[in-house]
Amino acid sequence: MDLVIERLPEIYQAMLETFAMIAVAIPVAVLLGTPLGIWLFIHAPDSLAPRPRSHAVVSGLVNMIRSFPFLILLIAIIPFTRFVVGTSVGTAAVIVPLTINAIPYFARLVEQNITQLGSGAVEASRAMGATQRQIIRNVLLVDAKPGIIGSITITTVSFISYSAMSGLVGGGGIGDLAIRYGYYRYETPTMIAAIVLMVLLVTIVQFSGTRIARAADRRITA
Amino acid sequence: MISLSHVSTTFAGRGKDPLTAVDDVSLHVPRGSIQGIIGFSGAGKSTLLRNINLLERPTSGEVRVAGTELTSLDDAALRKARHQMGMIFQGFNLVNNLTVAQNVELSLKFAGVRDRRERLRRAAEALEIVDITDKAAVYPAQLSGGQKQRVAIARALATKPEVLLCDEPTSALDPFTTATVLQYLADVNREFGITVVIVTHEMDVIKALADNVAVMEDGRVVEEFPAQELTREGFNPQTSIGRYLLSDGITLDRTGRSRTDLPAQSRSGPEDSESVQQNATLAGAAGGVR
Numbered sequence: 001m002d003l004v005i006e007r008l009p010e011i012y013q014a015m016l017e018t019f020a021m022i023a024v025a026i027p028v029a030v031l032l033g034t035p036l037g038i039w040l041f042i043h044a045p046d047s048l049a050p051r052p053r054s055h056a057v058v059s060g061l062v063n064m065i066r067s068f069p070f071l072i073l074l075i076a077i078i079p080f081t082r083f084v085v086g087t088s089v090g091t092a093a094v095i096v097p098l099t100i101n102a103i104p105y106f107a108r109l110v111e112q113n114i115t116q117l118g119s120g121a122v123e124a125s126r127a128m129g130a131t132q133r134q135i136i137r138n139v140l141l142v143d144a145k146p147g148i149i150g151s152i153t154i155t156t157v158s159f160i161s162y163s164a165m166s167g168l169v170g171g172g173g174i175g176d177l178a179i180r181y182g183y184y185r186y187e188t189p190t191m192i193a194a195i196v197l198m199v200l201l202v203t204i205v206q207f208s209g210t211r212i213a214r215a216a217d218r219r220i221t222a
Numbered sequence: 223m224i225s226l227s228h229v230s231t232t233f234a235g236r237g238k239d240p241l242t243a244v245d246d247v248s249l250h251v252p253r254g255s256i257q258g259i260i261g262f263s264g265a266g267k268s269t270l271l272r273n274i275n276l277l278e279r280p281t282s283g284e285v286r287v288a289g290t291e292l293t294s295l296d297d298a299a300l301r302k303a304r305h306q307m308g309m310i311f312q313g314f315n316l317v318n319n320l321t322v323a324q325n326v327e328l329s330l331k332f333a334g335v336r337d338r339r340e341r342l343r344r345a346a347e348a349l350e351i352v353d354i355t356d357k358a359a360v361y362p363a364q365l366s367g368g369q370k371q372r373v374a375i376a377r378a379l380a381t382k383p384e385v386l387l388c389d390e391p392t393s394a395l396d397p398f399t400t401a402t403v404l405q406y407l408a409d410v411n412r413e414f415g416i417t418v419v420i421v422t423h424e425m426d427v428i429k430a431l432a433d434n435v436a437v438m439e440d441g442r443v444v445e446e447f448p449a450q451e452l453t454r455e456g457f458n459p460q461t462s463i464g465r466y467l468l469s470d471g472i473t474l475d476r477t478g479r480s481r482t483d484l485p486a487q488s489r490s491g492p493e494d495s496e497s498v499q500q501n502a503t504l505a506g507a508a509g510g511v512r
Contacts (some may be wrong), residue, residue: 123277128305131301131332142319214321218362218363219319
């Protein structure tokens, strides 16, 4: 217990680092991943505005980034990371690959959210003479909102977990602390404390995400 | 008001044989009339209806609505033409995360009514036509099927269209609710002179509402006549609907010996069970609608 208390400043610092990673990666992923997900939906074969060729290219690219093991992506894009944040080590350096990984991840989820809506309201909107843009804004995004909130939750939880791998480039964070002190130095209490914090963090994110999504969902009578 | 000439619609069908859903159909719907289109599933009647507002673009033929030939219009002009055509569906197709009033407002938004207060006023007006003003602030999930369809009618009417296209509007409703919804359709036709085209497989819907009826089978209009002639005698015994009407409704084989002499059967094979189901619907709806 004394050991954990001794580590408290570091634990605090690690939590801040984790927050920083999530606070940048997730909003950027939502901001860029949402339009990408919509694009993938709209231009899929048999969808609203089919563009089979460019869809195949973009979809393939998304799959490629998604299939990289995160550790390898982390290293593979070091030159790009250095270009963006000016360094290849530290918390800032790990935020770049985290974000790069989160964008296509989130885009796929958004694409799924929209696909699951079914074509009824879209068809009615087309019959009403809506433009593609109007359909996206007034119908697709409106009905997919609860699903998209759920996807933000899932992405956040996944990337809290991914952020533990940031140690490889000295990125820090609470997961990295668990690995460094708990695993490498056999400080079991420190590891347990770090893991408990991660569990708490994930629980809070999941709980609030579910709550917000339910509040936004009018498909169920409540 | 609506003139289809030699309209055909063929679906390419990936890897499968192309399917001609609508086969050289010509149909004229006079202004202010109610045109019924009846036929069994797969007859092409929904595709034909969707040809009118080009939700499904015909492979060939001309579609004329209020004097405008639609197939040659560009996207913007087509959207404008669609503002003059309301449409309702079997599945209602409302936006679930919007209130009733917001759903109705949507059609006005799409039609380019910029002023929000104007939209709200006209939405309220449309909701009044179908007597559902008290549900304006409610979400679709809290409505019954009949109420949802009334909201859909209000949404279609809000832009004051000249044409109302109805795709199986009562197929998901019980006979009593069906009667209510049909009454509203009859009312808007009479009061506003809106031309109505209604696709259905329910004979009683046609009997109650339509002025003229077209019978579709295998993509073609096989018969066309005024709805008051809609009696057993009026039907061609060569068509599957004619055969069905001339038979004693549903007869089932309870012995298991024969799987082939079901009534109203136009095809054999896996579709059998489907046509039995439709006959059941036709017979079940009989007597229900007043």
